[in-house]
Amino acid sequence: MQSAAxxxxxxxxxxxxxxxxVLVDDDVRAGYExxxxxxxxxxxxxxxxxxxxxxxxxxxxxxxxHDVAVVPQAGNTGLVGGSVPRPAASGARAAIVLSLIRLxxxxxxxxxxxxxxxxxxxxxxxxxxxxxxxxLDTPVDFAARDTATIGGAIATxxxxxxxxxxxxxxxxxxxxxxxxxxxAIVGSLGGLPKETAGLHWxxxxxxxxxxxxxITAARLRLVPWFQHTTTALVAVESVAAGTRLLATLRQSLTxxxxxxxxAPAAMRLVSEHLxxxxxxxxxxxxxxxxxxxxxxxxxSEQLLDVLSQADGIIDSAVTTDAVQRERLVAFRDRITExxxxxxxxAGVPTFKLDVAVPIDALAQLIEVAQDAADADGCRLxxxxxxxxxxxxxxxxGASHPERIADTVLAAVxxxxxxxxxxxxxxxxxxxxxxLIRNPAELAAQAxxxxxxxxxxxxxxxxxxx
Ligand code: 2HG
Ligand code: ZN
Numbered sequence: 091m092q093s094a095a096x097x098x099x100x101x102x103x104x105x106x107x108x109x110x111x112v113l114v115d116d117d118v119r120a121g122y123e124x125x126x127x128x129x130x131x132x133x134x135x136x137x138x139x140x141x142x143x144x145x146x147x148x149x150x151x152x153x154x155x156h157d158v159a160v161v162p163q164a165g166n167t168g169l170v171g172g173s174v175p176r177p178a179a180s181g182a183r184a185a186i187v188l189s190l191i192r193l194x195x196x197x198x199x200x201x202x203x204x205x206x207x208x209x210x211x212x213x214x215x216x217x218x219x220x221x222x223x224x225x226l227d228t229p230v231d232f233a234a235r236d237t238a239t240i241g242g243a244i245a246t247x248x249x250x251x252x253x254x255x256x257x258x259x260x261x262x263x264x265x266x267x268x269x270x271x272x273x274a275i276v277g278s279l280g281g282l283p284k285e286t287a288g289l290h291w292x293x294x295x296x297x298x299x300x301x302x303x304x305i306t307a308a309r310l311r312l313v314p315w316f317q318h319t320t321t322a323l324v325a326v327e328s329v330a331a332g333t334r335l336l337a338t339l340r341q342s343l344t345x346x347x348x349x350x351x352x353a354p355a356a357m358r359l360v361s362e363h364l365x366x367x368x369x370x371x372x373x374x375x376x377x378x379x380x381x382x383x384x385x386x387x388x389x390s391e392q393l394l395d396v397l398s399q400a401d402g403i404i405d406s407a408v409t410t411d412a413v414q415r416e417r418l419v420a421f422r423d424r425i426t427e428x429x430x431x432x433x434x435x436a437g438v439p440t441f442k443l444d445v446a447v448p449i450d451a452l453a454q455l456i457e458v459a460q461d462a463a464d465a466d467g468c469r470l471x472x473x474x475x476x477x478x479x480x481x482x483x484x485x486x487g488a489s490h491p492e493r494i495a496d497t498v499l500a501a502v503x504x505x506x507x508x509x510x511x512x513x514x515x516x517x518x519x520x521x522x523x524x525l526i527r528n529p530a531e532l533a534a535q536a537x538x539x540x541x542x543x544x545x546x547x548x549x550x551x552x553x554x555x
Contacts (some may be wrong), residue, residue: 130171168514210241249512265309331402363428447507
Protein backbone atom coordinates (compact mmCIF):
# COMPACT_ATOMS: atom_id res chain seq x y z
CA MET A 91 0.00 0.00 0.00
CA GLN A 92 1.14 3.51 -0.78
CA SER A 93 1.20 6.08 2.00
CA ALA A 94 2.09 9.76 2.15
CA ALA A 95 5.77 10.52 1.53
CA UNK A 96 7.79 10.77 4.74
CA UNK A 97 8.77 14.39 4.63
CA UNK A 98 12.29 13.64 5.86
CA UNK A 99 13.03 11.45 2.85
CA UNK A 100 12.17 14.26 0.45
CA UNK A 101 14.27 16.60 2.56
CA UNK A 102 17.21 14.22 2.49
CA UNK A 103 16.88 13.83 -1.28
CA UNK A 104 16.76 17.60 -1.62
CA UNK A 105 20.00 17.93 0.30
CA UNK A 106 21.56 15.26 -1.92
CA UNK A 107 20.66 16.66 -5.36
CA UNK A 108 19.17 20.13 -4.83
CA UNK A 109 15.53 21.21 -4.60
CA UNK A 110 15.25 21.84 -8.35
CA UNK A 111 15.88 18.16 -9.00
CA VAL A 112 13.45 16.53 -6.59
CA LEU A 113 10.18 16.79 -8.48
CA VAL A 114 7.13 16.15 -6.33
CA ASP A 115 4.28 18.09 -7.97
CA ASP A 116 1.63 15.85 -9.56
CA ASP A 117 1.70 17.50 -12.97
CA VAL A 118 5.52 17.49 -13.16
CA ARG A 119 5.78 13.83 -12.08
CA ALA A 120 3.04 12.74 -14.49
CA GLY A 121 5.26 12.56 -17.57
CA TYR A 122 7.72 10.26 -15.75
CA GLU A 123 4.98 7.95 -14.45
CA UNK A 124 3.70 6.69 -17.80
CA UNK A 125 5.55 4.92 -20.58
CA UNK A 126 5.81 6.04 -24.20
CA UNK A 127 2.92 3.86 -25.38
CA UNK A 128 0.57 4.82 -22.53
CA UNK A 129 0.12 1.13 -21.66
CA UNK A 130 2.24 1.04 -18.48
CA UNK A 131 2.04 3.47 -15.60
CA UNK A 132 2.33 3.85 -11.86
CA UNK A 133 2.83 6.55 -9.22
CA UNK A 134 6.09 7.67 -7.67
CA UNK A 135 6.84 9.67 -4.54
CA UNK A 136 9.23 11.89 -6.44
CA UNK A 137 11.34 12.11 -9.57
CA UNK A 138 14.94 12.55 -8.50
CA UNK A 139 17.52 13.80 -11.00
CA UNK A 140 21.11 13.43 -9.76
CA UNK A 141 23.98 15.01 -11.65
CA UNK A 142 26.84 12.62 -10.85
CA UNK A 143 27.57 9.03 -9.89
CA UNK A 144 28.15 10.19 -6.30
CA UNK A 145 24.72 11.79 -6.23
CA UNK A 146 23.17 8.60 -7.65
CA UNK A 147 24.83 6.65 -4.84
CA UNK A 148 23.53 9.14 -2.24
CA UNK A 149 19.98 8.89 -3.61
CA UNK A 150 20.05 5.08 -3.56
CA UNK A 151 21.34 5.04 0.04
CA UNK A 152 18.53 7.37 1.13
CA UNK A 153 15.92 5.18 -0.60
CA UNK A 154 17.39 2.07 1.03
CA UNK A 155 17.06 3.67 4.46
CA HIS A 156 13.42 4.51 3.81
CA ASP A 157 12.61 1.18 2.12
CA VAL A 158 11.53 2.95 -1.06
CA ALA A 159 12.00 1.26 -4.45
CA VAL A 160 14.11 2.81 -7.20
CA VAL A 161 12.94 2.78 -10.83
CA PRO A 162 15.77 3.97 -13.12
CA GLN A 163 14.70 5.99 -16.15
CA ALA A 164 16.23 8.30 -18.74
CA GLY A 165 14.81 8.54 -22.28
CA ASN A 166 11.70 6.60 -21.23
CA THR A 167 11.50 5.03 -24.69
CA GLY A 168 11.26 1.50 -23.23
CA LEU A 169 8.39 -0.62 -24.54
CA VAL A 170 7.97 -3.23 -21.79
CA GLY A 171 6.99 -1.10 -18.79
CA GLY A 172 10.42 -1.40 -17.16
CA SER A 173 11.19 2.30 -16.84
CA VAL A 174 8.03 3.51 -15.09
CA PRO A 175 6.77 2.69 -11.57
CA ARG A 176 4.49 -0.30 -11.04
CA PRO A 177 0.74 0.39 -10.76
CA ALA A 178 -0.57 1.27 -7.28
CA ALA A 179 -3.20 -1.47 -7.60
CA SER A 180 -0.46 -4.12 -7.83
CA GLY A 181 0.35 -3.51 -4.15
CA ALA A 182 3.82 -2.36 -5.14
CA ARG A 183 5.83 -0.57 -2.50
CA ALA A 184 6.38 3.18 -2.82
CA ALA A 185 8.97 4.14 -5.41
CA ILE A 186 10.94 7.04 -6.76
CA VAL A 187 11.85 7.49 -10.39
CA LEU A 188 15.62 7.88 -10.55
CA SER A 189 16.05 9.97 -13.68
CA LEU A 190 19.54 9.73 -15.20
CA ILE A 191 18.71 12.43 -17.72
CA ARG A 192 21.29 14.88 -16.33
CA LEU A 193 24.17 12.43 -16.71
CA UNK A 194 25.17 13.67 -20.16
CA UNK A 195 28.93 14.02 -20.00
CA UNK A 196 30.97 12.79 -22.96
CA UNK A 197 34.63 11.83 -22.75
CA UNK A 198 37.15 12.41 -25.52
CA UNK A 199 37.10 9.83 -28.32
CA UNK A 200 40.15 7.57 -28.25
CA UNK A 201 40.65 6.98 -31.97
CA UNK A 202 43.44 4.43 -31.48
CA UNK A 203 41.41 2.28 -29.09
CA UNK A 204 38.20 3.18 -30.99
CA UNK A 205 36.41 3.82 -27.71
CA UNK A 206 34.66 6.58 -25.84
CA UNK A 207 33.25 7.02 -22.34
CA UNK A 208 29.73 8.41 -22.09
CA UNK A 209 27.33 8.89 -19.22
CA UNK A 210 24.06 7.01 -18.98
CA UNK A 211 21.78 9.89 -20.02
CA UNK A 212 23.54 10.55 -23.36
CA UNK A 213 21.23 9.94 -26.33
CA UNK A 214 22.14 7.77 -29.30
CA UNK A 215 22.12 10.79 -31.61
CA UNK A 216 24.58 12.66 -29.38
CA UNK A 217 26.79 9.58 -29.11
CA UNK A 218 26.79 9.22 -32.90
CA UNK A 219 27.52 12.93 -33.51
CA UNK A 220 30.46 12.71 -31.13
CA UNK A 221 31.83 9.57 -32.81
CA UNK A 222 31.46 11.08 -36.28
CA UNK A 223 33.18 14.26 -35.17
CA UNK A 224 36.22 12.04 -34.60
CA UNK A 225 35.77 10.23 -37.94
CA LEU A 226 34.24 7.12 -36.35
CA ASP A 227 30.73 5.78 -35.94
CA THR A 228 28.50 4.00 -33.44
CA PRO A 229 27.89 0.27 -33.89
CA VAL A 230 24.28 0.39 -32.67
CA ASP A 231 21.49 2.43 -34.19
CA PHE A 232 17.71 2.39 -34.03
CA ALA A 233 14.70 4.58 -34.74
CA ALA A 234 14.39 6.05 -31.21
CA ARG A 235 17.93 7.46 -31.49
CA ASP A 236 16.98 11.04 -30.62
CA THR A 237 15.54 10.14 -27.21
CA ALA A 238 16.82 6.69 -26.21
CA THR A 239 19.84 6.79 -23.92
CA ILE A 240 22.95 4.71 -23.37
CA GLY A 241 22.06 3.49 -19.86
CA GLY A 242 18.68 2.11 -20.88
CA ALA A 243 20.07 0.58 -24.05
CA ILE A 244 22.69 -1.35 -22.04
CA ALA A 245 20.17 -2.31 -19.36
CA THR A 246 17.87 -3.83 -22.01
CA UNK A 247 20.66 -5.06 -24.30
CA UNK A 248 19.11 -3.08 -27.15
CA UNK A 249 19.67 -4.22 -30.73
CA UNK A 250 18.49 -2.21 -33.73
CA UNK A 251 19.41 -2.43 -37.38
CA UNK A 252 23.20 -2.98 -37.31
CA UNK A 253 23.21 -6.13 -35.16
CA UNK A 254 24.07 -8.37 -38.11
CA UNK A 255 27.30 -6.42 -38.56
CA UNK A 256 28.34 -5.38 -35.06
CA UNK A 257 26.17 -7.23 -32.52
CA UNK A 258 23.85 -5.92 -29.81
CA UNK A 259 24.57 -3.33 -27.14
CA UNK A 260 26.14 -5.99 -24.91
CA UNK A 261 28.99 -6.47 -27.38
CA UNK A 262 29.83 -2.76 -27.38
CA UNK A 263 30.34 -2.28 -23.65
CA UNK A 264 34.04 -2.52 -22.78
CA UNK A 265 33.70 -0.82 -19.42
CA UNK A 266 30.90 0.15 -17.09
CA UNK A 267 30.24 2.21 -13.98
CA UNK A 268 27.19 1.49 -11.86
CA UNK A 269 25.77 1.91 -8.36
CA UNK A 270 24.53 -1.08 -6.37
CA UNK A 271 21.51 -1.21 -4.05
CA UNK A 272 23.75 -0.42 -1.07
CA UNK A 273 25.06 2.69 -2.80
CA ALA A 274 28.46 1.28 -3.74
CA ILE A 275 30.10 2.37 -6.99
CA VAL A 276 31.26 -0.66 -9.00
CA GLY A 277 32.90 -1.41 -12.34
CA SER A 278 35.62 0.30 -14.33
CA LEU A 279 35.75 2.58 -17.35
CA GLY A 280 39.27 1.53 -18.34
CA GLY A 281 38.09 -0.23 -21.48
CA LEU A 282 40.82 -2.84 -21.65
CA PRO A 283 39.85 -5.11 -24.55
CA LYS A 284 41.65 -7.99 -22.84
CA GLU A 285 41.14 -8.67 -19.18
CA THR A 286 40.32 -11.93 -17.50
CA ALA A 287 39.98 -11.11 -13.83
CA GLY A 288 36.84 -12.90 -12.78
CA LEU A 289 33.48 -11.22 -12.73
CA HIS A 290 32.95 -8.96 -15.76
CA TRP A 291 30.58 -6.14 -14.76
CA UNK A 292 29.61 -5.12 -18.31
CA UNK A 293 28.48 -8.69 -19.06
CA UNK A 294 26.61 -8.95 -15.77
CA UNK A 295 24.72 -5.68 -16.15
CA UNK A 296 23.91 -5.75 -19.88
CA UNK A 297 20.31 -6.97 -20.04
CA UNK A 298 19.74 -6.82 -16.27
CA UNK A 299 17.05 -4.13 -16.72
CA UNK A 300 17.98 -2.04 -13.70
CA UNK A 301 17.60 -4.94 -11.26
CA UNK A 302 21.25 -5.51 -10.27
CA UNK A 303 22.66 -1.98 -10.21
CA UNK A 304 21.99 1.43 -11.75
CA ILE A 305 24.25 2.07 -14.75
CA THR A 306 25.73 5.58 -14.65
CA ALA A 307 28.38 5.51 -17.42
CA ALA A 308 29.95 3.18 -19.96
CA ARG A 309 33.07 2.82 -22.05
CA LEU A 310 31.80 1.97 -25.53
CA ARG A 311 33.29 0.51 -28.66
CA LEU A 312 33.22 2.59 -31.84
CA VAL A 313 33.46 1.40 -35.45
CA PRO A 314 34.70 2.89 -38.73
CA TRP A 315 32.45 5.51 -40.28
CA PHE A 316 31.51 4.24 -43.71
CA GLN A 317 30.55 7.34 -45.60
CA HIS A 318 29.06 5.63 -48.65
CA THR A 319 25.71 4.04 -47.98
CA THR A 320 23.46 2.43 -50.55
CA THR A 321 19.92 1.52 -49.61
CA ALA A 322 17.54 -0.83 -51.43
CA LEU A 323 13.85 -1.46 -50.97
CA VAL A 324 12.92 -4.88 -52.30
CA ALA A 325 9.50 -6.52 -52.61
CA VAL A 326 9.70 -10.32 -52.35
CA GLU A 327 7.11 -12.94 -53.33
CA SER A 328 7.45 -15.13 -50.20
CA VAL A 329 9.08 -15.30 -46.78
CA ALA A 330 11.35 -18.03 -48.18
CA ALA A 331 12.48 -15.67 -50.97
CA GLY A 332 13.31 -13.09 -48.28
CA THR A 333 15.46 -15.53 -46.31
CA ARG A 334 17.20 -16.77 -49.48
CA LEU A 335 17.99 -13.16 -50.33
CA LEU A 336 19.35 -12.64 -46.80
CA ALA A 337 21.65 -15.65 -47.17
CA THR A 338 23.03 -14.42 -50.50
CA LEU A 339 23.56 -10.90 -49.18
CA ARG A 340 25.46 -12.21 -46.16
CA GLN A 341 27.65 -14.48 -48.27
CA SER A 342 28.45 -11.88 -50.92
CA LEU A 343 28.66 -8.47 -49.31
CA THR A 344 31.19 -7.44 -46.67
CA UNK A 345 29.49 -4.01 -46.69
CA UNK A 346 26.15 -5.40 -45.51
CA UNK A 347 24.94 -3.15 -42.69
CA UNK A 348 21.22 -3.80 -42.18
CA UNK A 349 18.49 -6.07 -43.49
CA UNK A 350 15.15 -4.92 -42.18
CA UNK A 351 11.74 -6.35 -42.91
CA UNK A 352 8.33 -4.74 -43.33
CA ALA A 353 5.09 -6.69 -43.77
CA PRO A 354 2.60 -5.26 -46.29
CA ALA A 355 0.23 -4.21 -43.45
CA ALA A 356 3.04 -2.17 -41.88
CA MET A 357 3.95 -0.65 -45.26
CA ARG A 358 0.33 0.39 -45.85
CA LEU A 359 0.09 1.98 -42.39
CA VAL A 360 3.34 3.94 -42.63
CA SER A 361 2.54 5.06 -46.20
CA GLU A 362 -0.80 6.46 -45.02
CA HIS A 363 0.98 8.13 -42.09
CA LEU A 364 3.66 9.69 -44.30
CA UNK A 365 1.10 10.58 -46.97
CA UNK A 366 3.15 9.08 -49.81
CA UNK A 367 3.73 5.78 -51.56
CA UNK A 368 7.00 3.85 -51.26
CA UNK A 369 9.14 3.65 -54.42
CA UNK A 370 8.32 -0.06 -54.61
CA UNK A 371 4.82 -1.35 -54.01
CA UNK A 372 3.10 -4.48 -55.25
CA UNK A 373 -0.11 -6.30 -54.32
CA UNK A 374 1.84 -9.59 -54.68
CA UNK A 375 4.51 -8.60 -52.16
CA UNK A 376 4.57 -10.91 -49.13
CA UNK A 377 7.36 -8.90 -47.50
CA UNK A 378 9.35 -5.77 -48.14
CA UNK A 379 13.05 -5.88 -47.31
CA UNK A 380 15.19 -2.78 -46.72
CA UNK A 381 18.89 -3.35 -47.23
CA UNK A 382 21.71 -1.00 -46.23
CA UNK A 383 25.24 -1.48 -47.52
CA UNK A 384 27.89 0.86 -46.13
CA UNK A 385 31.55 1.07 -47.04
CA UNK A 386 34.49 3.43 -47.59
CA UNK A 387 33.72 3.32 -51.34
CA UNK A 388 30.39 3.09 -53.16
CA UNK A 389 28.96 -0.42 -52.54
CA SER A 390 26.12 -0.02 -55.08
CA GLU A 391 27.56 -2.19 -57.82
CA GLN A 392 27.97 -5.27 -55.63
CA LEU A 393 24.49 -4.82 -54.17
CA LEU A 394 22.91 -4.40 -57.61
CA ASP A 395 24.77 -7.50 -58.74
CA VAL A 396 23.30 -9.60 -55.92
CA LEU A 397 19.80 -8.21 -56.50
CA SER A 398 19.95 -8.92 -60.23
CA GLN A 399 20.73 -12.58 -59.57
CA ALA A 400 18.40 -13.25 -56.65
CA ASP A 401 15.17 -15.13 -57.28
CA GLY A 402 11.76 -14.30 -55.86
CA ILE A 403 12.19 -10.52 -56.16
CA ILE A 404 9.10 -8.76 -57.53
CA ASP A 405 10.55 -5.27 -57.71
CA SER A 406 13.33 -3.19 -56.19
CA ALA A 407 14.55 0.40 -55.91
CA VAL A 408 18.13 1.32 -55.06
CA THR A 409 19.50 4.70 -54.04
CA THR A 410 22.72 6.30 -52.82
CA ASP A 411 21.43 9.86 -52.77
CA ALA A 412 21.21 11.10 -49.16
CA VAL A 413 17.84 12.81 -49.55
CA GLN A 414 16.31 9.83 -51.39
CA ARG A 415 17.71 7.48 -48.77
CA GLU A 416 16.20 9.46 -45.96
CA ARG A 417 12.81 9.40 -47.68
CA LEU A 418 13.11 5.65 -48.17
CA VAL A 419 14.37 4.85 -44.67
CA ALA A 420 11.39 6.78 -43.25
CA PHE A 421 9.19 3.88 -44.36
CA ARG A 422 11.06 1.75 -41.81
CA ASP A 423 12.00 4.24 -39.10
CA ARG A 424 8.58 5.84 -38.74
CA ILE A 425 6.45 2.70 -38.42
CA THR A 426 6.44 2.92 -34.60
CA GLU A 427 5.22 6.51 -34.84
CA UNK A 428 2.54 5.50 -37.39
CA UNK A 429 1.38 2.75 -35.03
CA UNK A 430 1.19 5.20 -32.13
CA UNK A 431 -0.98 7.56 -34.21
CA UNK A 432 -3.30 4.68 -35.23
CA UNK A 433 -3.53 3.54 -31.60
CA UNK A 434 -4.55 7.01 -30.47
CA UNK A 435 -7.31 6.85 -33.05
CA ALA A 436 -8.32 3.36 -31.89
CA GLY A 437 -8.41 4.63 -28.30
CA VAL A 438 -6.38 1.68 -26.89
CA PRO A 439 -2.61 1.58 -26.37
CA THR A 440 -0.82 -0.73 -28.82
CA PHE A 441 -0.03 -4.21 -27.62
CA LYS A 442 3.56 -4.89 -28.63
CA LEU A 443 5.34 -8.23 -28.79
CA ASP A 444 9.03 -8.15 -29.66
CA VAL A 445 10.03 -11.73 -30.49
CA ALA A 446 12.64 -13.67 -32.46
CA VAL A 447 12.70 -17.14 -33.95
CA PRO A 448 15.28 -19.06 -35.97
CA ILE A 449 15.08 -17.56 -39.46
CA ASP A 450 13.63 -20.70 -41.07
CA ALA A 451 10.66 -20.51 -38.65
CA LEU A 452 9.68 -16.95 -39.61
CA ALA A 453 6.88 -17.97 -41.99
CA GLN A 454 5.31 -20.14 -39.28
CA LEU A 455 5.57 -17.33 -36.76
CA ILE A 456 3.84 -14.86 -39.10
CA GLU A 457 1.03 -17.37 -39.67
CA VAL A 458 0.48 -18.01 -35.93
CA ALA A 459 0.56 -14.29 -35.18
CA GLN A 460 -1.95 -13.47 -37.92
CA ASP A 461 -4.32 -16.23 -36.73
CA ALA A 462 -4.12 -14.92 -33.15
CA ALA A 463 -4.79 -11.36 -34.31
CA ASP A 464 -7.72 -12.50 -36.46
CA ALA A 465 -9.20 -14.44 -33.53
CA ASP A 466 -9.00 -11.24 -31.43
CA GLY A 467 -10.29 -9.06 -34.24
CA CYS A 468 -7.37 -6.62 -33.98
CA ARG A 469 -5.03 -5.20 -36.62
CA LEU A 470 -1.58 -6.83 -36.75
CA UNK A 471 1.38 -4.71 -37.90
CA UNK A 472 4.55 -6.84 -38.20
CA UNK A 473 7.99 -5.45 -39.03
CA UNK A 474 11.50 -5.85 -37.69
CA UNK A 475 15.00 -7.11 -38.27
CA UNK A 476 15.20 -9.97 -40.78
CA UNK A 477 18.75 -11.10 -40.04
CA UNK A 478 17.89 -11.90 -36.41
CA UNK A 479 14.48 -13.43 -37.16
CA UNK A 480 13.25 -10.56 -34.97
CA UNK A 481 9.69 -9.39 -35.54
CA UNK A 482 7.85 -6.57 -33.79
CA UNK A 483 4.27 -7.79 -33.68
CA UNK A 484 2.19 -4.71 -32.99
CA UNK A 485 -1.51 -5.19 -32.26
CA UNK A 486 -3.77 -2.19 -32.76
CA GLY A 487 -7.12 -2.32 -31.00
CA ALA A 488 -6.51 -5.68 -29.29
CA SER A 489 -9.36 -6.73 -26.97
CA HIS A 490 -7.59 -9.60 -25.21
CA PRO A 491 -3.84 -8.95 -25.28
CA GLU A 492 -3.07 -11.68 -22.71
CA ARG A 493 -4.72 -14.32 -24.91
CA ILE A 494 -2.70 -13.15 -27.91
CA ALA A 495 0.48 -13.30 -25.81
CA ASP A 496 -0.38 -16.80 -24.52
CA THR A 497 -0.76 -18.13 -28.07
CA VAL A 498 2.05 -16.28 -29.81
CA LEU A 499 4.70 -16.57 -27.08
CA ALA A 500 4.04 -20.30 -26.62
CA ALA A 501 4.46 -20.76 -30.38
CA VAL A 502 7.65 -18.67 -30.34
CA UNK A 503 9.09 -20.82 -27.55
CA UNK A 504 8.19 -24.07 -29.28
CA UNK A 505 9.82 -22.81 -32.50
CA UNK A 506 13.07 -22.35 -30.54
CA UNK A 507 12.71 -18.58 -30.31
CA UNK A 508 12.75 -15.95 -27.60
CA UNK A 509 9.89 -13.94 -26.08
CA UNK A 510 12.05 -10.80 -26.13
CA UNK A 511 14.66 -10.08 -28.78
CA UNK A 512 15.68 -6.53 -28.00
CA UNK A 513 13.13 -4.65 -25.87
CA UNK A 514 13.63 -6.63 -22.65
CA UNK A 515 11.23 -8.49 -20.40
CA UNK A 516 10.19 -5.58 -18.18
CA UNK A 517 6.82 -6.19 -16.58
CA UNK A 518 5.16 -6.82 -19.95
CA UNK A 519 6.73 -10.24 -20.57
CA UNK A 520 7.48 -11.32 -17.01
CA UNK A 521 4.49 -13.73 -16.77
CA UNK A 522 5.82 -15.66 -19.80
CA UNK A 523 9.51 -15.78 -18.88
CA UNK A 524 9.06 -19.40 -17.75
CA LEU A 525 8.48 -20.37 -21.41
CA ILE A 526 12.16 -19.81 -22.19
CA ARG A 527 13.87 -20.12 -18.78
CA ASN A 528 13.60 -23.31 -16.73
CA PRO A 529 13.08 -23.32 -12.93
CA ALA A 530 16.79 -23.76 -12.23
CA GLU A 531 17.62 -20.78 -14.42
CA LEU A 532 14.96 -18.63 -12.79
CA ALA A 533 16.19 -19.63 -9.33
CA ALA A 534 19.78 -18.75 -10.26
CA GLN A 535 18.66 -15.37 -11.57
CA ALA A 536 16.73 -14.69 -8.36
CA UNK A 537 19.74 -15.71 -6.26
CA UNK A 538 22.09 -13.36 -8.11
CA UNK A 539 19.56 -10.59 -7.70
CA UNK A 540 19.10 -11.25 -3.99
CA UNK A 541 22.87 -11.27 -3.48
CA UNK A 542 23.26 -7.81 -5.03
CA UNK A 543 19.99 -6.34 -3.84
CA UNK A 544 18.82 -8.22 -0.71
CA UNK A 545 16.02 -5.71 -0.08
CA UNK A 546 14.69 -6.06 -3.63
CA UNK A 547 14.61 -2.28 -4.06
CA UNK A 548 15.96 -1.99 -7.61
CA UNK A 549 13.19 -2.04 -10.22
CA UNK A 550 11.00 -4.59 -8.39
CA UNK A 551 8.54 -6.51 -10.55
CA UNK A 552 10.77 -6.30 -13.61
CA UNK A 553 12.22 -9.58 -14.91
CA UNK A 554 10.30 -11.45 -12.21
CA UNK A 555 7.82 -14.11 -13.31
C1 2HG B 1 12.20 -0.72 -33.98
O1 2HG B 1 12.75 -1.69 -34.48
C2 2HG B 1 11.99 -0.69 -32.51
O2 2HG B 1 11.89 0.27 -34.66
C3 2HG B 1 10.53 -0.41 -32.11
O3 2HG B 1 12.47 -1.85 -31.92
C4 2HG B 1 9.61 -1.54 -32.43
O4 2HG B 1 7.61 -0.21 -32.18
C5 2HG B 1 8.11 -1.34 -32.13
O5 2HG B 1 7.44 -2.33 -31.91
ZN1 ZN C 1 13.48 -3.15 -33.37
